[in-house]
Amino acid sequence: MTDARTNSEDYLRMYRQMVRIRTFEDNANQLYLSAKMPGLTHMYSGEEAVAVGICEALTDSDRITSTHRGHGHCVAKGAEFREMFCELLGKAEGYCRGKGGSMHIADQSHGNLGANAIVGGSMGIATGSALRAKLAGSDDVTVCFFGDGATAQGLWYEVMNMAALWKLPVIYACENNGYSEYTKTEEIAAGSITARAEAFGIEAHRVDGQDVLAVNALARDLVARARRGEGPFFVELETYRYHGHHVGDINREYYRSKEEERDWKENRDPILRFRGWLVAEGIAAEAELEAMTAEIAEDAAAAVAYAEAAAYPPAHEVDMHVFAD
């Protein structure tokens, strides 16, 4: 497994997944700007190396829980554009038959237990999935994604305590993008985030979230160890979101500067960095990567077109799925 992920095919797959996320988000943003998408949505652009680096270390039987900023996790865990765009537009062919939308997109088939519109709301779910694995003697691992802002939710400490006491195969992955909504992390988080996990006896790591290889190497190691019962683990991933908090957050200079945004985009972009490396290492030629990007753009455009033309769920579905039989 470790070997398998170090070959070119895997590198290219990681690259492809990162570009797929970026492309998905660009299209989703466009849908919003052209008033074709109902509601608001939170862009993952800039954070691609986190979702991809981690999810590439997982199999379909491993589970993840996602957040309000969940498209990246969903793509990285194996979801298809078509069902995703359908869901974002509230169409019947969406992953959740249009009932969930962006903030609740889930993809059972690939082990994505769903985005969550309650900050920190999935921390219990992820830990419970790991508990189930342990009780059932199954060796799957669950990754719980959440943002830096979510570390303020008391729930995290409650579930970390149980995960540590019971040695559960769960990895808490904190995407520290420096902000929760319109507030800088340092204004709302005292002390040290890694120390908070360590206080429960949980091994904690910090990693550059813009470096997909570093993220993936760490993730592969921790996933393997978690499978062997050495979990839980905590990882803080330093990253950045390019867009506003949500698609409607356009004027954001009152809380962060254009220079800061430019710096991250120009100097630390996870896709550009990885692309440079792939080319420098001779793993892929520029032209090959261009072609891949173009192909993904076409896929996305086709999926968007499909979703736009797709049908809404029929009225009678409104009171279906309240209860399972």
Add this chain to the structure above:
Amino acid sequence: MTDARTNSEDYLRMYRQMVRIRTFEDNANQLYLSAKMPGLTHMYSGEEAVAVGICEALTDSDRITSTHRGHGHCVAKGAEFREMFCELLGKAEGYCRGKGGSMHIADQSHGNLGANAIVGGSMGIATGSALRAKLAGSDDVTVCFFGDGATAQGLWYEVMNMAALWKLPVIYACENNGYSEYTKTEEIAAGSITARAEAFGIEAHRVDGQDVLAVNALARDLVARARRGEGPFFVELETYRYHGHHVGDINREYYRSKEEERDWKENRDPILRFRGWLVAEGIAAEAELEAMTAEIAEDAAAAVAYAEAAAYPPAHEVDMHVFAD
């Protein structure tokens, strides 16, 4: 202030307060055993040095929040036996006109914001009291008492974060008596409790909760510093409860041994230890302390008798106090 507390008068007052707590609890337990007390109650016996050591470092304008095991804090913060027993028996002259009972006893006049039947339930209240002090420019300090079991409540981490960010004059005092109900602390608390506070940048201390002088010295120091804006602080106090989790918890050998109980009572009793020291240092003679104990016993007996004879609140009070005007 610091000096004032090092003289004999203060030592004797601390001793008296510890004996008053023990005596109160013995009477409360008796009331339960003789079926004169409605409901259940949680005995503080064994933990007297914690409440007294800390509350003796406070003034009436300082606030405390208490727990389900709250009689000790109430006495230590200055409450009277009579109003306390009336409250425990549900009588109109109780601190809360009989409406609160043991688990909600509060004594506004001495800054006791009340016991709480929700484990950890007062952590927000204490921190909010400290926030009010800071906003109002007042120099009072708030102490938040809670048990080791309460460290499992997520609320604690949420309020510690805010207390640390805003430098609030609050002291979190964790009475670690080794058990939450019928479970040992180590079975339900991973890692280190002091490290959990430290992770938020909060200065943390551990102290022998059976040594009233050590507790008081630390408390005086931290209270003074908190008044100067150097808070918040965390203190873990190692202590032990002599009775069961509540008065009805009689057969407890399935979760803790008689030897363990005997060891704490015989070798680490906070009252016996302090008494030995007072006599050895020549601060008080045995006879003097005996007399004090006897006087307290009489006070308590009189208060119990008074409370037993006192009137219940009249029926029309049942729907009073739902709303304040």
Add this chain to the structure above:
Amino acid sequence: MREITLSRAVNEAIAEEMRRDPRVFLMGEDVAEAGTPFKVLSGLVEEFGPERVLDTPISEPGFVGLAVGAAMTGARPVVDLMFGDFLYLVMDQLCNQAAKQHYMSGGKLTVPMVLRTNLGATRRSAAQHSQSLQALVAHIPGLKVAMPSSAYEAKGLMKTAIRDENPVVIFEDKLMYQDKAPVPEAEYLIPFGAAHIKRPGRDVTLIATSSMVQVAEAAAGTLAHEGIEAEVVDPRTLVPLDEATLLESVKRTSRAIVIDEGHQSYGVTAEIASRLTEKAFYHLDAPVVRMGAMDVPVPFSPALEDLTVPTPGGVVETARRLCAGELIHAA
């Protein structure tokens, strides 16, 4: 038939289901060796081991969250919430997460979990350990709500709850744990949404939930001596609610009193009374009478606490006036 306590009945139900289905497990505070403070679960850890009977830290939101995640991925957790008053702590996990997963995922995810908790005042446990909060969860689509009124219902409803594919909240009356009732040795289940006529009568329908069924039955006994035949109906589940049986009874008697131990205002009695009024308006001789707990926090003092809940005496008096036509003039 043998008689067992409500406590024993719950214990048997869980044990039987744990034997039947290895995915079922139990979690909560002091559920293992201690068997809960009410001793309801004694013996289970000995039979099923500490892996399936998990003592948790005092982290209600946390362990309910774990149960949701375990249920979503194939386990069938039964969670013990020591006091119904702690529901407030777990509302997000229960109502934002568990209740909505199936719907939000368009039917793909399911959350087959049971939250066992309790209700009931007059135990001198004061305002934070005496509440009857069934109305809060009954209001949230996606949750089923069961209210056993005796050992018999407690066993049959618990078994159904554990087999249900949805999150179910069961409220036991903490004052009834030692009450005995006939419970068959042979396995049985009680379906959800099937009200039970506990006592037939023609003059007035007493619809009572959980703890209040005993109150209604005691009242019916007294009323019988006065020649008033009260029918006692136990809905057994609030969600789903068996409207048909309730309506059938009320249409026959023309008079109804709804009794529930939750606070009266914005509570369970309002919903049941409204449904009866909407669908049996012209059969009613007088407005449906609601008897909930007073709209006050539960006071500690015995002198006050007993005034806050419906009593047999109060029900008798109300039924008497209702049948005498006196309540007609009120409206």
Add this chain to the structure above:
Amino acid sequence: MREITLSRAVNEAIAEEMRRDPRVFLMGEDVAEAGTPFKVLSGLVEEFGPERVLDTPISEPGFVGLAVGAAMTGARPVVDLMFGDFLYLVMDQLCNQAAKQHYMSGGKLTVPMVLRTNLGATRRSAAQHSQSLQALVAHIPGLKVAMPSSAYEAKGLMKTAIRDENPVVIFEDKLMYQDKAPVPEAEYLIPFGAAHIKRPGRDVTLIATSSMVQVAEAAAGTLAHEGIEAEVVDPRTLVPLDEATLLESVKRTSRAIVIDEGHQSYGVTAEIASRLTEKAFYHLDAPVVRMGAMDVPVPFSPALEDLTVPTPGGVVETARRLCAGELIHAA
């Protein structure tokens, strides 16, 4: 009279009270520079400074707890809870702590705090950002509950809430923040427990809360063209509830529809309908009709979401049938 938005009205109310009383302060997520995601509080931090307009971490139970403690010791916090759906997270602090302190302490402690939050679906925000949870808090003794229906009420009720000695929960309709209404320049307060007849009429009473008042008014407009004069009554506060005004109207019109955006079952409409039925039974031509939101989690898809809430068209249709006597046969 000048017209201002609901958002502006809330802002003015809070600013005026903060100027008047130095004990009043504001806390919540992104309330300072950002002025909340809805921009309701813009400008306040500039006037009152970051000590009185406190940005909190994303710790709802924590900061509501802080507000309770601050209120118990002399401050008067106004807490911003960004979405009404987050109420589940703060229920313990709100319902076990804030609501009960005054009673449990025998009248000695008070908790003068305001929790500002919102309600309302059809914003395409899906199941966890669209709920209308007023029934949950209205059920808990010790909490007052206000439901402003326009900028005018939003200002007057907010000022009253801040001066109240008790915990008050105010639900604003998040779809109405930009709606304008006439609001006097001069100071005014709206007392709690005083319903307002928004539009007089003799044929049917439409009792509507918050967001649903607009729906009722739109329906009344349409009905007027058909010769049906609907009276629109806005209770303005659920706790205390102005029963007298509601009853007076219903006794006059003999027909009532209660409209609220919370889920219908075990919700607000049941309580109001029950009180009307209990006290105006013999004045009613037909059972009081309830129109709440469907008992489903709020779906994301616009095609479904719009079906879940009461609409003017739905109210018109119901009122028409009610006035034509058609609903009589239903019961």
